[in-house]
Amino acid sequence: MxxxxxxxGELQELLAAGRPVTVLDVRSPSDVDWEIPxxxxxxxxxxxxxxxxxxxxxxxxxxxxxxxxxxxxxxxAIATELLRANGFETLTLDGGMRSWxxxxxxxxTTISGCKVIQVRRTGKGCLSYIVESDSEAVVIDAxxxxxxxxxxxxxxxxxxxxxxxxxxxxxxxxxxxxxxxxEGARLVLPAQDRVQYxxxxxxxxxxxxxxxxxxxxxxxxxxxxxxxxxxxDNIAALTGDTLFLNSVGRxxxxxxxxxxxxxxxxxxxxxxxxxxxLPEAAQVLPGHVSTPIPFDGRLVVATVGELRExxxxxxxxxxxxxxxxxARIPPSPPNHSRIVELNQRGExxxxxxxxxxxxxRRSRGSRAVDPGTxxxx
Ligand SMILES: [Fe+2]
Numbered sequence: 001m002x003x004x005x006x007x008x009g010e011l012q013e014l015l016a017a018g019r020p021v022t023v024l025d026v027r028s029p030s031d032v033d034w035e036i037p038x039x040x041x042x043x044x045x046x047x048x049x050x051x052x053x054x055x056x057x058x059x060x061x062x063x064x065x066x067x068x069x070x071x072x073x074x075x076x077a078i079a080t081e082l083l084r085a086n087g088f089e090t091l092t093l094d095g096g097m098r099s100w101x102x103x104x105x106x107x108x109t110t111i112s113g114c115k116v117i118q119v120r121r122t123g124k125g126c127l128s129y130i131v132e133s134d135s136e137a138v139v140i141d142a143x144x145x146x147x148x149x150x151x152x153x154x155x156x157x158x159x160x161x162x163x164x165x166x167x168x169x170x171x172x173x174x175x176x177x178x179x180x181x182x183e184g185a186r187l188v189l190p191a192q193d194r195v196q197y198x199x200x201x202x203x204x205x206x207x208x209x210x211x212x213x214x215x216x217x218x219x220x221x222x223x224x225x226x227x228x229x230x231x232x233d234n235i236a237a238l239t240g241d242t243l244f245l246n247s248v249g250r251x252x253x254x255x256x257x258x259x260x261x262x263x264x265x266x267x268x269x270x271x272x273x274x275x276x277x278l279p280e281a282a283q284v285l286p287g288h289v290s291t292p293i294p295f296d297g298r299l300v301v302a303t304v305g306e307l308r309e310x311x312x313x314x315x316x317x318x319x320x321x322x323x324x325x326x327a328r329i330p331p332s333p334p335n336h337s338r339i340v341e342l343n344q345r346g347e348x349x350x351x352x353x354x355x356x357x358x359x360x361r362r363s364r365g366s367r368a369v370d371p372g373t374x375x376x377x
Contacts, residue, residue: 132210
């Protein structure tokens with residue numbers, strides 16, 4: 001923390017510790033696509049650009065420091081300077097919302113004797129998992145920086161034995177290969193011929209063993225051809241981008257003809273049906289969520305029984321499902337072709353947030369959309 005700046009990591013720690021802090025988002029409403037949990041939005045952009053506090057002058061601020069935030073930190077720095085001149089303890093979030101896309105928090109649970117940590121990129125909605133058995137761990141869908149997982153493993157004395165992705169991601173750069181390299185763990189990926197670096201392929205029915213248990217691979221194609229769900233004792237399913245808590249994956253990001261899209265949507269239908277035939281009490285742990293994840297330690301999860309009720313698309317017949325999916329294809333995530341290309345090559349740029357930052361498309365006052373999800377009304 002410098003005199004008037006705070007880093008993403010420092011703000012993340014304040015929020016995780018429940019310390020008093022007021023996050024003041026000064027972006028104009030049209031630029032607000034994702035937010036920091038608990039942030040206050042004041043549309044002061046135009047005033048600040050003219051060197052005035054505008055509506056910020058009327059603000060009664062609670063106890064604790066004020067952290068100003070905008071897109072990349074420039075306008076927020078103006079707010080900080082003006083608020084400090086008015087006597088408020090104010091800091092600018094370094095790098096703004098673009099840098100915040102790398103912020104993360106966690107939630108814990110225990111399933112079938114295995115400790116599970118859900119690692120959430122709160123500013124982007126990506127969910128990943130550390131699953132532990134007898135002090136050996138597997139990481140699924142690593143999307144936070146590799147150091148995050150290494151720190152969490154180290155703090156608990158767990159040894160990483162395998163890293164896997166549920167599919168080739170299009171919305172974020174996979175950190176799985178790098179994490180496996182750093183920790184000397186097996187890199188296990190769904191069998192496919194897209195990835196251009198060595199990995200151990202996992203097919204439908206294969207197991208990823210760790211500790212005294214294993215994750216069972218269940219091929220669930222549709223979002224992508226290789227999409228795979230990992231089952232833990234048939235009572236938890238890590239569904240990647242196939243099944244979310246309010247919707248299902250999108251089948252279009254691999255491109256192709258209309259007929260290929262229809263075929264993939266039919267596969268998706270069958271995959272979703274298979275997942276919803278799991279035991280009613282089985283827990284679904286998805287790969288994405290469509291809203292910022294609070295620093296409340298609460299797991300993002302639902303049971304199969306709940307999803308049978310809440311995922312409206314799942315109640316449709318095959319052709320109605322396909323029609324509904326194809327009628328609701330949202331715009332492709334920015335940079336998705338480049339992200340897929342890098343994920344297939346196993347490359348991780350120095351600053352991944354630059355490519356990933358454009359993926360967030362949440363608008364205030366409108367329904368949120370999962371990065372991998374068709375828009376639902
Ligand atoms: Fe995806």
